[in-house]
Amino acid sequence: MQELAESLKRDSGSKPVVSVCRGTGCTSSGSREVHAALQKAAEELGMADEIEIKGTGCHGLCELGPLVVVRPRGVFYKRVKPEDAAEILQKTVKSGELVERLLYEAGGQQVVCEHDVPFYKKQHRIALRLNGLIDPMSIEDYIREGGYQSLAKVLFHYSPEQVIDEIKRSGLRGRGGGGFPTGRKWESCRKADGEVKYVICNGDEGDPGAFMDRSIMEANPHAVIEGIIIGSYAIGAEQGYIYVRAEYPLAVRTLQKALEQAREMGLLGKDILGSEHSFDIAIARGGGAFVCGESTALMASVEGHVGEPRAKHIHTVESGLWEKPTTLNNVETWANVPVIIERGADWFASIGSEGSKGTKVFSLVGKVKNTGLVEVPMGITLREIIYDIGGGIPGDKAFKAVQTGGPSGGCIPAEHLDTPVDFDELKKVGSMMGSGGMIVMDEDSCMVDVARYFLDFLRDESCGKCTPCREGNQRMFEILDKICAGKATQADLELLEDIADVVKNTSLCQLGKTAPNPVLSTIKYFRHEYEAHIKDKRCPAGVCRALIAFSIDPQVCICCGRCAKECPVQCISGKKGKPPAKAKEDEAAGKKKGKVGEPFKIDEQQCVKCGTCFDVCPVGAVKRT
Amino acid sequence: MATVNLTIDGKPVSCEKDSMLLDVALANGIKIPTLCHHQALPDYGACRLCLVEITQGRWNWVEASCTYPVRDDGLKVETNSEQVQRYRRLNMELLLARCPDSEQVRRMAREMGVEQTRVPQDGKDRCVLCGLCVNVCHDLVGAGAISFVGRGSRRRVDTPYGEPSEVCIGCGACAEVCPTGHIVVRESEGEREIVPFGTKHKLVACPECGRGYVTEKQLAFLEQKLGEKSEILGGCPVCKGRRRAEELQKVYESLSTPRRN
Numbered sequence: 001m002q003e004l005a006e007s008l009k010r011d012s013g014s015k016p017v018v019s020v021c022r023g024t025g026c027t028s029s030g031s032r033e034v035h036a037a038l039q040k041a042a043e044e045l046g047m048a049d050e051i052e053i054k055g056t057g058c059h060g061l062c063e064l065g066p067l068v069v070v071r072p073r074g075v076f077y078k079r080v081k082p083e084d085a086a087e088i089l090q091k092t093v094k095s096g097e098l099v100e101r102l103l104y105e106a107g108g109q110q111v112v113c114e115h116d117v118p119f120y121k122k123q124h125r126i127a128l129r130l131n132g133l134i135d136p137m138s139i140e141d142y143i144r145e146g147g148y149q150s151l152a153k154v155l156f157h158y159s160p161e162q163v164i165d166e167i168k169r170s171g172l173r174g175r176g177g178g179g180f181p182t183g184r185k186w187e188s189c190r191k192a193d194g195e196v197k198y199v200i201c202n203g204d205e206g207d208p209g210a211f212m213d214r215s216i217m218e219a220n221p222h223a224v225i226e227g228i229i230i231g232s233y234a235i236g237a238e239q240g241y242i243y244v245r246a247e248y249p250l251a252v253r254t255l256q257k258a259l260e261q262a263r264e265m266g267l268l269g270k271d272i273l274g275s276e277h278s279f280d281i282a283i284a285r286g287g288g289a290f291v292c293g294e295s296t297a298l299m300a301s302v303e304g305h306v307g308e309p310r311a312k313h314i315h316t317v318e319s320g321l322w323e324k325p326t327t328l329n330n331v332e333t334w335a336n337v338p339v340i341i342e343r344g345a346d347w348f349a350s351i352g353s354e355g356s357k358g359t360k361v362f363s364l365v366g367k368v369k370n371t372g373l374v375e376v377p378m379g380i381t382l383r384e385i386i387y388d389i390g391g392g393i394p395g396d397k398a399f400k401a402v403q404t405g406g407p408s409g410g411c412i413p414a415e416h417l418d419t420p421v422d423f424d425e426l427k428k429v430g431s432m433m434g435s436g437g438m439i440v441m442d443e444d445s446c447m448v449d450v451a452r453y454f455l456d457f458l459r460d461e462s463c464g465k466c467t468p469c470r471e472g473n474q475r476m477f478e479i480l481d482k483i484c485a486g487k488a489t490q491a492d493l494e495l496l497e498d499i500a501d502v503v504k505n506t507s508l509c510q511l512g513k514t515a516p517n518p519v520l521s522t523i524k525y526f527r528h529e530y531e532a533h534i535k536d537k538r539c540p541a542g543v544c545r546a547l548i549a550f551s552i553d554p555q556v557c558i559c560c561g562r563c564a565k566e567c568p569v570q571c572i573s574g575k576k577g578k579p580p581a582k583a584k585e586d587e588a589a590g591k592k593k594g595k596v597g598e599p600f601k602i603d604e605q606q607c608v609k610c611g612t613c614f615d616v617c618p619v620g621a622v623k624r625t
Numbered sequence: 626m627a628t629v630n631l632t633i634d635g636k637p638v639s640c641e642k643d644s645m646l647l648d649v650a651l652a653n654g655i656k657i658p659t660l661c662h663h664q665a666l667p668d669y670g671a672c673r674l675c676l677v678e679i680t681q682g683r684w685n686w687v688e689a690s691c692t693y694p695v696r697d698d699g700l701k702v703e704t705n706s707e708q709v710q711r712y713r714r715l716n717m718e719l720l721l722a723r724c725p726d727s728e729q730v731r732r733m734a735r736e737m738g739v740e741q742t743r744v745p746q747d748g749k750d751r752c753v754l755c756g757l758c759v760n761v762c763h764d765l766v767g768a769g770a771i772s773f774v775g776r777g778s779r780r781r782v783d784t785p786y787g788e789p790s791e792v793c794i795g796c797g798a799c800a801e802v803c804p805t806g807h808i809v810v811r812e813s814e815g816e817r818e819i820v821p822f823g824t825k826h827k828l829v830a831c832p833e834c835g836r837g838y839v840t841e842k843q844l845a846f847l848e849q850k851l852g853e854k855s856e857i858l859g860g861c862p863v864c865k866g867r868r869r870a871e872e873l874q875k876v877y878e879s880l881s882t883p884r885r886n
Contacts, residue, residue: 289776306773311670311692464754464773464780467673471719474778475744495743502715505687506673 008144016051016093017071019132020080023058023215024250025372026065030081031055034066037082041089051093057219058211059132060373061119064104069114069132076114077102119370122389124351124377126359127175127335131219131373136254139261142222148267150341151226154233155275160190163234167337169345171357176202176293176330177405177434178510179356179423185327189235189317192325197237200321200328201228202298203244203251206290207406208457210437212361213331215373217244217251220335221258225281227334229272230341232279235327240281243298245288255283290407290461293435294509295320295328297463308463309509330435332361353379356422360433366402366440369394376421383417386440397442401525405434407454407461408514410521411447430521432514446543447526448533452480454518462511469512472503476519483530484544486537493530497523542624545609549625552600552613555581556621559597563613563622571607574600631700646690647675650704657690657704658713658733660720660804661755665765668692669756673716678703687712714739723748727805750821751807754780758799758808766798768846771822784822795819795826795840812837831861838862 020026020035035055042048059067064078070092077088080102091097103110104117111117125131134141142148154163168183189197201224205213217224228240244252259281262268270278284302291297292307299321301307320326336358340348349357356378362385365371369391376385382402386392393399401411404421410431412419419425423433441450459473479496482488500516500523507513523530532538539547552563552572561576577597578586587593602613602622614622627642633650640649645668650657660672668691677690680701687708703709717739724730725746730753734740756773759782763769770793774783784790795817797810811818815837817826828837829844838861839847848855859865 291776308773311689313692313694313696460777462777464776464778465669465756466671467716467719467753470754470778470780471716471723475719475722478744491743498715499719502712502719506676506689506712506716508670508673508689 005143005146005149008140014072017054018051018088018093019054019056019059019069019071021057021059021065021067021132022055023062023065023131023218024211025058025062026067029065029079031066033082034068034080034085037085038068038089041086045086045089047089047093051089054135056134057131057136058128058215058373060123060128060375061117061370062372063370068102074113074115076104076111076117078104118391119372119374119389122380122384123375124359125375126339126348126351127216127223127332127361128219128373128375129339130223131215134220136219136221137257139222139258139265142220146342147222147338148226150338151229151267152273154230154341155273155277160234160236163230163341164190166345167234167340170340170348171345171352172333172336172340172348173356173423174330175332175336175360175435177432179433182329182333185317185329186231186234188315189325189327192318194325196239196324197235198321198324198326199228199232199235199237199240200298200302200326201240201242201334202293202295202328202330203242203248204286204293204298205248205331205435206245206288206293206461207435207437209365209439210363210406210435212363212373212436214248214251216331216335216361217248218254221251221255222262223335223338224255224331225258225262225268227337228281229267229279230337231327231329231334233277235325237327238279240279241284241302241321242281243284243286243292243302245286245292247288252283252285259283289463290457291463291509291511294511297509298328299326306463308465309511311508332436351377353420353422353425355424356433360421360436362404362421362436362438364390364438364440366438367393367397367442367445368440378422379420381418381420382412385421385438386417390440393440393442397444399440400443400445401441401447401450401522403431403439403441403450403454403518404437405432405514405517406437407457408432408511408517409434409437410517411441411450411525412521413525415525430524431517444541444543446484446539446541447522447529448480448483448539449541449543451518451522452477452484455480455515458511458515462515466506466508466512468503469507469509469515472499472507473512473515475499476503476516480519483533484539485546486533486544487546488534490534493523493534548609549604550602550607550609550611550614551604551623551625552602552617553621553623554599554601556619557599558619558621559599560618561597561600562616562618563602564600566612566616568610568612569606569608571603571605572600572613573603574598629695630698631695631702633702634704640695642696643694646677646688646693646695646702649695650677650690650702655704658737659691660730660733660753661757662691663757663761663802666757666760666802667764669760671754671756672720674713674720676709676713676716678706678709710737713737718742719744720753722746724751724753724805724807727751727753727807729805751805752782753805753807754782755804757802757804758782761798761802766794766796768792768794768796770794770824771799784824789824790822793819793822793824793826794842794846795824796843796846831864833860833864836861836863 038053066080068077068080164186172182173179268280286292289307292301294309297307297309316326352358359375359377361375401413403409403411416429455477459477462469462473464470479492500519504516532540542548559579564572575598577595583593583596628639629642630639638653657675659675661669670689670692675690679688717734717737721734722742722744770790800808800810809820815828826840829839831838
């Protein structure tokens with residue numbers, strides 16, 4: 001493998017590389033067109049043979065896409081348009097000049113290189129290390145960067161026990177949310193009775209707003225595959241499955257292609273690389289049920305049954321898929337494995353916090369300037385992620401809460417912003433690591449409404465098997481809805497807490513056990529908001545429509561009529577013209593009076609409280625109470 | 626098989642390793658309320674009424690006893706602690722709000738001290754989604770006529786597309802195991818209907834008494850399963866019982882004659 005990597009390196013020589021991010025975020029902001037324009041421009045300029053234009057996986061800073069990076073220097077261009085293509089090639093690639101308008105700016109300073117952009121500076125990329133460097137559809141690219149050398153190393157120099165020992169010593173814990181020590185899981189599965197064993201990769205990323213695993217599968221499928229093959233060798237499995245939701249068509253295609261390439265090169269199949277280990281991987285596509293991310297539900301789904309969980313007192317490492325010992329790990333966990341083998345357990349264990357080693361990928365979304373994909377060492381604080389990497393809250397608004405761990409995570413308030421991101425620490429503040437969702441909320445978010453939103457998701461995604469999760473989540477949603485509508489009493493709040501308690505403590509699987517987190521954490525940290533809705537019939541953040549009213553201050557209104565023009569239900573009336581007060585002033589000063597307007601008014605009976613008038617008023621005359 | 630020792634409500638008990646805790650309690654005369662447990666079927670863990678409080682060393686937690694395999698010595702189990710009662714009542718409250726029309730659910734709730742619910746009693750049918758009917762139809766009968774449909778609060782038990790099932794044999798096992806009276810068998814004029822699925826079956830008359838006793842499909846299904854042994858099917862259970870009684874009487878008579886001599 002090493003020789004192959006070196007020969008590939010020699011072949012590629014030292015051509016400049018222009019990488020265009022073809023991740024989902026950048027593609028939706030137009031990187032397909034930028035990619036095509038770069039290729040066309042290279043032809044037209046006669047540079048096609050001298051440079052390489054590469055469509056890569058997600059670079060991470062989705063907010064500023066489409067992103068283009070010119071290597072070897074690593075010049076970072078943001079929001080690139082197809083018409084910029086020729087200029088980038090001519091200036092940056094040919095003569096080393098910069099296209100200044102496309103550079104990243106921070107505090108009035110332009111930043112040239114990718115690694116100097118504050119978003120990337122504090123990150124430590126292990127699982128995402130090759131995103132942005134390699135073409136996901138090319139196994140040669142992966143091998144050139146050292147790929148599959150870890151596999152060759154374990155097959156010929158390690159016993160399965162040594163592999164397990166290395167993973168155990170690294171301190172790697174499951175990235176899917178549970179945080180179970182990976183090495184221990186593998187060890188139990190290896191020791192479990194049975195000839196036939198399975199390994200599974202859980203790619204059923206179901207959290208709204210999360211795209212960590214998707215980005216890894218789409219950007220670097222071979223890292224996941226290499227990790228799984230190493231795992232299969234350690235455990236003694238001959239068959240593996242990658243479970244991906246069908247809503248990720250690009251991930252499915254990329255993985256399919258990668259599996260074909262790996263089979264062609266003898267990295268999968270009988271006697272891998274001439275060793276005695278035989279193993280193959282099939283893709284199982286899921287129907288997109290959130291509960292199928294739960295390991296036993298996922299296995300039921302692979303078997304062709306309805307995806308619903310079972311009690312896990314008998315662990316899946318003893319009796320999992322088709323009642324055989326099965327090791328299931330998340331995409332990100334698998335992607336970490338080859339790097340741990342390559343660089344050693346000690347190196348990996350030196351990164352992170354006491355109980356959580358290595359790094360974690362988060363999808364940072366919501367009210368934060370730099371939304372995107374970040375990979376940070378464990379133990380970094382939430383504040384560092386949100387402010388240093390995320391760039392803080394847009395529009396100088398106040399931070400209110402961050403929700404970690406997906407829909408069933410808790411909302412963490414400002415007073416806990418210095419909590420280190422770590423499996424155990426996040427639990428202490430009423431949330432969880434989960435698979436890595438991170439949603440930032442500002443002062444404009446109503447925490448009752450936020451809890452209502454997540455419970456709406458969870459009541460729908462509960463499989464419905466056990467009473468507390470099925471009935472309890474539905475009832476919690478109904479009560480939250482009542483609170484948002486201003487129709488709830490203090491007794492409803494007590495009932496909400498009672499139901500949250502029973503759902504948390506008596507549900508069958510982790511979906512149910514964690515579903516009340518959004519409710520419990522918002523009641524814990526934002527009880528005053530609940531009480532404002534219940535006692536004062538007031539929504540402090542001005543979100544819950546039943547509890548807010550819009551009015552126009554006639555003293556401030558400049559009679560421009562924009563509110564009336566934009567109002568979707570035509571409930572604002574008035575007359576465009578000069579404000580009466582101004583007209584009077586002008587008249588007194590002997591100036592022309594002109595057309596006198598009439599301050600605009602909102603008909604409260606007709607108003608649907610959409611807030612458009614509030615948003616469009618240029619002088620802030622529309623008041624929300 | 627290894628034996629494990631534990632205490633349930635202070636009473637020392639032993640059982641085979643990996644026995645389900647609920648079975649162990651029931652075998653020792655300790656009653657635990659359930660809706661989704663049936664001795665003929667594997668435990669499913671849906672109703673969450675068989676909760677117990679388990680203490681093991683410094684750990685203490687509430688668990689559904691039906692799916693908890695007893696593996697370690699020294700467990701202390703409380704089947705009616707304050708915490709258990711609290712959670713059990715809350716789950717019962719949720720089920721009662723779902724099935725206010727089920728007499729069985731009402732009675733069970735009353736026994737637990739749940740008369741009222743704080744959430745509206747707006748459930749439309751009597752199904753608690755215990756899964757017994759689905760499991761008996763799939764696993765014991767082997768017909769697979771009904772299944773769970775939908776998820777979350779829209780989950781229900783139904784036939785494919787809500788239409789009368791083609792594979793239903795009309796055996797009525799689903800109604801037999803239903804703990805809440807949601808599924809019932811109705812018979813009239815030589816016809817059997819499985820309610821609420823709307824599956825209708827023609828009944829076969831008993832050759833002796835003429836009473837409809839089995840559906841055509843059920844008879845065919847049994848004949849196929851039994852093969853050569855099908856002859857044991859003949860006639861309705863009442864007539865078969867009478868015939869058997871007459872045979873037995875003859876045996877007794879033949880036995881008692883010599884003894885008198």
